[in-house]
Amino acid sequence: MxxxxxxxxxxxxxxxxxxxxxxxxxxxxxxxxxxxxxxxGDYDHDKFQARGESGVLGVVKYMQRGDHVGWVACWQEGKPPHRHQRKKKFSFLQYGQKALEEATAYREKMVRLHSIANTV
Known part of the structure; x- marks a missing residue:
């Protein structure tokens, strides 16, 4: 070893x-x-988590033909080791300027619902 x-x-x-x-x-x-x-080591876990431009873990830009048209909420579902990544799009056309708030709230809801603690 x-x-x-x-x-x-x-x-x-x-x-x-x-x-x-x-x-x-x-x-x-x-x-x-x-x-x-x-x-x-000197690895700063929080520094390297994917927060993107939203500033929220698991919420990323929704791009279409190079234009920023909304936000995407990402989370995981299922029991380990068969967890699957899921996502839901929140466009500015449908949600307006509240798209980021809606995406963040939806992601938090889905993470609570599908947390590993709830699936084991």
């Missing part, structure tokens, strides 16, 4: 530890001794 810490790798071989179980236990002990920051 190989455990990576930033730029350094540690190997736990069967020949070194005598059995696969002993190597696995040593690797797990080593992993558990590392701090959580070792696994995350």
């Amino acid at each position: 190989r455990v990576s810490t930033k730029h350094k790798q540690h190997y736990f071989t069967v020949t070194e530890y005598g059995s696969q179980q002993a190597a696995l236990e040593a690797a797990r002990a080593f992993r558990d001794s590392l701090s959580v920051d070792s696994f995350r």
Whole structure:
């Protein structure tokens, strides 16, 4: 088993530890001794979530022939591992300037309805 810490790798071989179980236990002990920051590095999760120009996670621009014509709410449905991405469009023609508010509210409703906690 190989455990990576930033730029350094540690190997736990069967020949070194005598059995696969002993190597696995040593690797797990080593992993558990590392701090959580070792696994995350300096990755800022919130910074890299897809919020797009809407500023809302899961709500993206609705483009048609290069024109911004509304917003799209995106969420997932189903039980793991068979979750499917779903989306609903909110056009400016139908919703006017409230399209972003409607898309955000609809997405929040669908995320609550189809959260993994509700499907397990």
